[in-house]
Amino acid sequence: MSVLSDHRGSSLLPSDVQLGVIDSDGQRICGSDLTAPSDDDLLRLHRGMVIGRRFDTQAGALVRQGELAVYPSSRGQDACQVGAALALQDRDWLFPTYRDSVALVTRGVDPVQVLTLLRGDWHSGYDPYERRVAPQCTPLATNALHAVGFAHAARYKGEDTVALVLIGDGATSEGDTHEALNFAAVWKCPVVFLVQNNGYAISVPLSKQTAAPSLAHKGIGYGMPSLLIDGNDAAGVFSAVTQAVRDARAGAGPTLIEAITYRMDAHTNADDATRYRSIEEVRQWAARDPIERLERYLCGRRLLDDKQLTAVRDDAETFALALRERLHGGPAADPDELFRYVYDRPTAMLRHQQRQLTQELSDAAEPAAGVGR
C-alpha cells in the first residue's frame, strides 16, 4: 500500500565541499573521497590538456582569420573536457554540447571534422559511430535525453556501454534536464551526467539560474547519487567520472556530477564578457589554471621534467600545424548535399528542387542576357 520507498537516501546528497585529488597549488589532497589516478593516467591527462588547450587557442585564431564563423572556447574548463573524455572506455558514448570540442579532440575525433560545424560547411563533420560521439548539441539539455535513451537501449541489448552527458549550469534550468535525470533514475540507466558549472550561461550568473545549495543537490530529488567536485582538477574529474562510469557499467544506475569551473574566454568570440563579469574575477580564476596545477604536481613528483614538457608542447604545436594545413585544403561545401540527407532517400519534391538549383547554378555560370534563362 505504501506509495513511497522506505529509503530516505540522505546518502544521495553531495559533499559540502568540492571534492578533488590535487588542489590549486598542485598539492595532493589528503583523505579525499576520490581515488587518485595512476601516474600514467595523470600523464595522459596532462598531455590531453596541453594538446586540447592548443587546439582551443588554434580555433580562436582561426576565427580571427575568418576561417571559422564562430568558436565557443573551453579554455579554463580543460580539466573537465579532458578528464571526462579520458574516463570513458572506447565502447562508451559521449553526448557533448557546442562547448565541448576539446573533449571530442581528446576522444580522438578528427579535429578537422570537429571544426566542420564552426566553419559552416555542415552541421556536424564526423560520423558519430566512429568514435562514439554524438553530434555536438546546440539546443540546451536536449542531448541529456538522447544519452538516457541510448544508455537504456544498450542495457536492453545486453551491452555494457555507458553514456556520458555534458551540459552546462544554464542548461540545468531546462525541463529536458529534469526529464533526463528522472528517466535515467527510474530506468536505472548506465549514464553519467557531468554538469560543467562555469558560473555563467552566456551573461547570466548562477545566482539568477538557481537558488539551490549546489546543482548537485538536485540528484536526491531523482533518487540519484551526486558528487560536487573541483572542475579545475583534472585528476579529480577523471577520478569522479571513472568511478561513476564504473558504477553505471556495473548496473548501479546513473550519477550526477557537478564540476565547478570557469570559462576564461567569452561565451564565443562574438560575445563581450566585460559586460557581465569583472577582470578581477577572471584573474582569480586564472590562478586556478588546470594545466599549471597538474604540471606543478607532476613536476613536483618528478613524473615530468622540462624535456618531457617541451616534447608534449612540441606535439601540441605539430598537432595545431597539421590542423591548420588540413583545414585550408578542405573541399568547398556542396549544395547538392542540401537535398541528399533530409530523408533516407530524397523525395520526388526534393529531387525536383535539387534539379532546379543545379539548373540555376549552371545558368548562372553562363553569361546570360538579361534575366531570361
Next chain:
Amino acid sequence: MSVLSDHRGSSLLPSDVQLGVIDSDGQRICGSDLTAPSDDDLLRLHRGMVIGRRFDTQAGALVRQGELAVYPSSRGQDACQVGAALALQDRDWLFPTYRDSVALVTRGVDPVQVLTLLRGDWHSGYDPYERRVAPQCTPLATNALHAVGFAHAARYKGEDTVALVLIGDGATSEGDTHEALNFAAVWKCPVVFLVQNNGYAISVPLSKQTAAPSLAHKGIGYGMPSLLIDGNDAAGVFSAVTQAVRDARAGAGPTLIEAITYRMDAHTNADDATRYRSIEEVRQWAARDPIERLERYLCGRRLLDDKQLTAVRDDAETFALALRERLHGGPAADPDELFRYVYDRPTAMLRHQQRQLTQELSDAAEPAAGVGR
C-alpha cells in the same frame, strides 16, 4: 568569486515520515511539527469535506445520467482539496487542475460553473477574477508556471497575494514542474506547490514515475523548503498549507508540499482502474478515509454531535439538489461564442466565418430542396 552559496541547506529536506495533526484513527498526533488548526477551522474543514464529497458523488451520478461528458473524481483526496482551499485567504489565488473541482467548490466557485467544462458547454465556466481561481488546467504542470508568474507579478505590484498550485504526482515528471519550482525559488515568489501524490498517474504507479525517496526531496535541488505530509489528514493539510502561505506572504519564498493520498475512484468515469490496481489496495485506503477520521476526532472531542452531523449532511443534500436543478435549466451552448473570444475583437475572417455558420444554420432550419441553399 564563489559561484556557490555557502548555505548547504539540509534544513530544506523533508521529514522522514509524513507529518500530520490527526492520525488515521482520529487521534491527535503528539509533538507534530504542524500546528493544530483551531476548533472552528476543524469544523469548517469537516463541513467542507462533507459538502465536497457530496458534490463529487453528485457529479459522478450526473455522468451516469449523461448530463456530464466526463468527471475526474477526487474522492479520497478530500482532505487535500478542502484543506488547501480553506488555507487560502480571499485575496489569494488558486491554480488547480482537472482533478480539483472540490477545491473550487470549497473556494466558493459556483458549482454549476465548475461543471461547465465537464458538461461540454465551454472550456471553463467561471470568471477567474471573481473567486481568484485560474481555469482548471488540463495540460499537466503548465499551471505551475502560471502561478509563479502570477505570484511574481503580485510582488512586483506590491501586493501580498499568494498563489497556490495544485498538481499530481505524475505531473511532477514534466519539465514545466521543474521550471516552475526553479523560477519560484530564484525569484523567491510567494507561491506554494501542493503535490497531491495519489500514487498513480492514470494507470502508472509512482514507482515508474520517480526513484526519489519522496517527491518532497525535490525541494532542496531548488533551494526550496519542502514538507512531506499525510494527505488524508485535513487538519494536517490545512496546517501545512496555511504555514507555507503565511511564509510566502511574509516574503520567505515558496514551499513544496507533498501530500500522500489516494484517489478512491477511477481516473475518470471512463477509466477502468481494475486494470492496474488491486481491490485490496483500494480497501486499505478506504480505512484511511479523511472524513471519517476527522469525524472521529471531532466527535471524540465533542465538537460535533449527531445532530450537528445530520445538519451538515442535510446541507450537503440541499447543495446537491440545488446543483441538479440549476444544471438542468442551463441554456444551450451558443455557436456564436465560438468566434467571439478568439481575439479581443473578432477579426474580419472570423466575422465572415461566423456569418457563414449563421447562414448555414438558418438555411438548415428551413426545409430545403436538395442541397441547394
Next chain:
Amino acid sequence: MTATASAVGDDHMVGDARIDAAAPRTVTMAGALNQALADCLAADDSVLVLGEDVGALGGVFRVTDGLAKRFGDHRVVDTPLAESGIVGTAIGMAMNGLRPVVEMQFDAFAYPAFEQITSHLAKLHNRTRGAVSLPVVIRIPYGGGIGGVEHHCDSSEVYYTHTPGLRVVSPATPGDAYRLLRQAVKCPDPVIFLEPKRRYWSKESTNLVMDGPGIDRAVIRRPGTDVTVITYGGTVATALEAADAATAEGWDLEVIDLRSLAPFDDDTVAASVRRTGRAVVIHEASGFCGYGAEVVARLTEQCFHHLQAPILRVTGFDIPYTPPKLEQYHLPNVDRILDAVQRLQWDDTPVLPRSGTCA
C-alpha cells in the same frame, strides 16, 4: 483528463499470436493498429512501444491492449509522464539501433515534445550526413468528433508537415491503419503517425496485410469524373458519404485519400485534378495555414489551365477546437462539402467570391 474507452472489439483476441493476420475478418481501426504493433513486436526485437499508460492499461484508447502482457514491460514501456522525455529518449534509443514506437496520449500533449521533434527527430539524419538514422514512429491520436474536452481534439498535422525531415501519414480505414503502421515502423525515416480518433471504432472486414500502396502514395477511394475531393484520416469517410449524397445532385465525385501528408503524392492527385478540372480539399484542422492551403497552392500551380474553378477548402473554422457540445458546428460535414462542390462554378459564369472568404 482523459476519455477512456475500449476501441478494440471483444470479438477477436487482439495482440495475440493466435490470429492469422492475413485472413479476412472484421476489425476496428484500433484493433488493426493493435495487431500491427503486435506483429511488429513479434517480428523484430528492436521494436519497442513507449508511452504513458501503454502498459497495463493498454493505452487510453486500448490500442496497446494486451501487448505488455504478451511482450513484457521491457518491450512495452510505461514511461514517466513527460513527452519531451519520451521523444528525446526514443531518439537516443534509435541512435543505438532500436525502433521505438511512441504513443502520445492526445495531440495537444505532444506539444511538450516539439523541440525534440523539430530540432532533433526531423534533423539528425541530415545533421550527420545520413550517418544516424532515426526510425522512430510517433503515434498521435488526432482530431475531434469524440466529444472530447479542450486539448483532446487538436488537429496538429501542419506543425509536422511543415517540418522537413519528417514523414507524416494518416490512415482512414482499419486495413490501411494496419498497413501504414507496419510500413511506418519499417521506414528508415521518422514518421508522425496521425490516428483519427473518431475512426478508432470504425469497422472493416479486411485482410490485415502490409503490402499494397506504399507509405508515400495516395489512393483513389472512389473514382469519379466531376470533382476531385482530396482528404485524409478522419474526413475520408465524411468525403465518401458526401460523394454518395452528391449522386442525387448528379455529381460524380472522385475521393482521394492522401494517406501520406508529407511527402505529397503529386502524381496521383494532380492527374485526378487534371481529369476532373475541379477540386475540393477537406480537413478538420483550422483553414488558415492549414494543410489544405498547400494542397490548393501546389495543385493550382500544377493544374492551372485545367481548372474550371478555384480549388475550395472545407475545413474547421479558425478557432481553438470547440467544447464538446459545439463540435458539430465546427467539423466538416456532408452539407458543407456539397455546398463547396456547388460553388465550383458549374454554370461557367464566374461567381465572384466574397471578400475574406476562407473555408
Next chain:
Amino acid sequence: MTATASAVGDDHMVGDARIDAAAPRTVTMAGALNQALADCLAADDSVLVLGEDVGALGGVFRVTDGLAKRFGDHRVVDTPLAESGIVGTAIGMAMNGLRPVVEMQFDAFAYPAFEQITSHLAKLHNRTRGAVSLPVVIRIPYGGGIGGVEHHCDSSEVYYTHTPGLRVVSPATPGDAYRLLRQAVKCPDPVIFLEPKRRYWSKESTNLVMDGPGIDRAVIRRPGTDVTVITYGGTVATALEAADAATAEGWDLEVIDLRSLAPFDDDTVAASVRRTGRAVVIHEASGFCGYGAEVVARLTEQCFHHLQAPILRVTGFDIPYTPPKLEQYHLPNVDRILDAVQRLQWDDTPVLPRSGTCA
C-alpha cells in the same frame, strides 16, 4: 552557441530618455526596437522585459541594450534558462495585469515553449470567454542570412500563424519595427513578433512614431501595375531590389509588405492582385505548408477570374536550414524572384508546369 553582435548603432544613445522619438534620424532596426522597448517601459509600469541575457548583456543582438541599467533589473529581467518557464510565467504575469515582452534568443529556442504558446497563450482568452486577456508579446529573431549555425536561422512563422488566438507580425523596416512593436505591446491579444535577423543592421532615416498603418494592415511598399509581389519581414527588401531590377525587363512590380501575417489583410492584398492579375509570394521558410501556401490559396479563391497565371511561390527549399556556407543557395534572391515573374505566362500561351513543382 550564439553569434553576438551589436546591431545598435553607436551614433545615438539607445534606450535613452534624451532622444526625442519623433525627430527624424538614422536608425537601425535593432536601434528602433530598442527605442520602442524603452518607450514602452517608460510609458507603462506594467510593461516588463523578460528573457535570456536581456539584462547586463543587452541581448545577443543588443536589442535590449541599456534597458536594465535605465529601468532596473526588476523591469528588465534575466530569467533562468528555460523557455517554457519564460512564456509560462509571462502568462501568469499577464493574468495579474502585467504586459510582459518576452525575448526568445533564436527561433528554434522558442520550441520548448510550444505547449505554453499553443495551449495557453493562444487559448486562455477564448477559454475564459474573454475574462482573461493576455497582452504578451513574444519577440523572436527569425530567419537566416546572417551566417548562423544550425537552430539559429529557422523561419517558424507557420507554427504560429496556424494557431488561432495568436497575432503574428513582422516588421521590414526600422520605422515599422518601432511602430509595430509599440502596437504589439499595446495590443490586448498575444502577439508573436518576428524580427528578421538579417535586417537588424539595416538603416533608415525616419521618425519613430506609433501611428500609421494599424497592427493588422498590409502596406504597399512600392506601387506597380504588372505583378503583385507579396512578402514580409526579411524578404521585403529583397522584393524591392527585385522590383528595381525588373524595370530593366519592362515589368512594373507592386510590392506588398504584409506586416501582419495573422490576421491576413485580405482587402489590401486582394485589391492589388485583382488589379495586376499576377502575383508572386516570397518567404525564406520552406515552401511545403509554408505561409505562402495560405496566401496562394486564399488569393486564388478570391481573385480566380482575375488571374492570368497561377500565383507562384519563391521560398526556401524543403530542407532543414542550411549550414552557413550554403545559405546563399537556399534564400530567395532577386534572380529567383525575377525567374518566377517570368514564369507568369506573359505570352498568354499556357506553360504547362513541370510535375511536382513547388517553389
